Amino acid sequence: MSKRLDDLLVFLGEATSPFHAVAALTKRLKNAGFMGLEHLDDISFEAGQGYFVTANDSSIVAFRAGSGRCEEGLRMIGAHTDSPNLSIKPNPLKKRSGAHQLAVDVYGGALLNPWFDRDLSLAGRVSFENSKGELISRLIDFQRPIAIIPSLAIHLDREANKNRSINPQTDILPLIAGLPTADGSSLDWAQLLADQVALEHPNEGPVRVLDFELSLYDCQSAGIVGIDNAFLASARLDNLLSCHAGLMALLDADAEQWSLLVCNDHEEVGSTSAVGAQGPMLTDVLASITGTAAASRRLRERSTMLSVDNAHAVHPNFSDRHDEAHGPLLNHGPVVKINRNQRYATSGEGSALLRLLAERVEVPLQHFVVRSDMGCGSTIGPITAAETGIMTIDLGVPTLAMHSIRELAGAADVDFLGALLTAFYNRVA
The missing domain is CATH 2.30.250.10 (Aminopeptidase i, Domain 2)
Structure with a gap:
């Protein structure tokens, strides 16, 4: 197994509730030298240093201060800590x-x-x-x-x-x-x-x-399944897999770049809470980083966010539940999620950015569009985009049995997603 996949298995065992997920993220951030802050008022950020702040013990924002002006734009990744x-x-x-x-x-x-x-x-x-x-x-x-x-x-x-x-x-x-x-x-x-x-x-x-x-x-631990070790089975893959992938990418990112990870609670029940994506946590952090309302507005106008949340893979027993041209497969790479009715936030420009990024780091990329005769779920993507004005792109790892007590993803997709997110932070495209 890769280092990323090995640590993910440990993380999934630690993150048994949203509170424990934030505790597990916090432990890894501290081990990497990130500083925990009680507040962000009157803080002078040191280039290359990482910082994080939590709320309600169940949501977290972590970021690394780059060497340039943050008003030039942040690369951000968003996920959620809660599961059904x-x-x-x-x-x-x-x-x-x-x-x-x-x-x-x-x-x-x-x-x-x-x-x-x-x-x-x-x-x-x-x-x-x-x-x-x-x-x-x-x-x-x-x-x-x-x-x-x-x-x-x-x-x-x-x-x-x-x-x-x-x-x-x-x-x-x-x-x-x-x-x-x-x-x-x-x-x-x-x-x-x-x-x-x-x-x-x-x-x-x-x-x-x-x-x-x-x-x-x-109580069953996360594990690798399949005679060829092709699959990852675990509780809470939606969306702890994305939280962990975002964290590992942040830790691996170029310290010269401004980069941020936000993991919100309460996505599974609509995100309308003080610590959900519709709450003030992210915008407050961005305002504190920039110092003025005008600088915060410029930052948001020039920033890009990836809303990373699991996508529906084609179930071999129920393949008719997918549009035949937009059916993601396990172990075939991350999925760009598109919905013209704004259940996902991805635009054509955002999808093009990810396609270029994936090509440059040789990561396969798939697309998901729900069948036209079926309803579509949503993510923190449209909510974050509406609350902040930041260009947001929805993507995630293809998954089977989503919202079950035990979900299934492709083991190879863990590293595919990690490589793509790290390249995103490093502005490869």
Whole structure:
């Protein structure tokens, strides 16, 4: 495996929630010498130095100061840290039929069937009062199977293979413990979280849990699949693969160039939040970098962004779901995504830029246009373009089983995308 693919497998295991994704990105940035900033007011940026700022622990902007004037334009890459999942409700515990269960919300457009019969763990952020009376938030990750959603046996649903619908309120509540538990007691949810905080953050002392933002995830590790090792299978490829690719390209980029990476939360639910692509985070960073409104406007007019988000590969069993001339294949290179109704932000000029760039670094490039009789998804691309005025191009790695608990991409496409993004930062075209 390449160094990039090897680290991606590790990253996918670390980034079990948007909070943990930002923590994993932050760790790599710090290891590369990037400086974390609490704010961007009155900062003098040193040429060649990298900086980053986070928001809500779930979104991040990282950039490297170039040697010239930033008003000449930035090369930017955007991705998102969130993925569809099952999130835990505020009062989650249910006791039914000899088991403790958890009440869950469906976050984003999750494909629900694959969540059944999987070993599930729990990760996210917990807010609590510590032993000093302070309100603190910390990340936790159980990192072991603690829940499962059993399927209904086919003997009790003879039509399961023909027509099984899923009620998200009643059908996907995971089992988390017996009733009573093994020690004869009833499960105390707040104490369970407090114990996990104590395990991962022992310096906080005894804590009183006040709230949490937690979601379930599949315990199966990311891995390479296929007799020829052709495929990458993992949870959360959409869109952690793009976050990692953007980060590695930023770290590999020419230090003389101004370059920026933004990874927003909440794309899967529309991006309308304080830390989503429709929020002020990116524009605030650009304004702070330039110092004046006029300089910020000039910067945005001269900048280019790649909105990097996974694309739909042709499924061999359902090839008719694609336009026959615009069906991306696994391991055949990144995909330029085009939609004239502005579900994607790519223009003809933007597509031409990527084509030229790909030719110069010998990376194969594909195109995706949704069938004219089907609806089209979207990305942070059109939102970022509308909010900032920056020319934005949508592209991504072709993927199968998108929004499933386990998605599939081409292993070779990881390096293809990395080479293309690094060339973009280095202004090869």
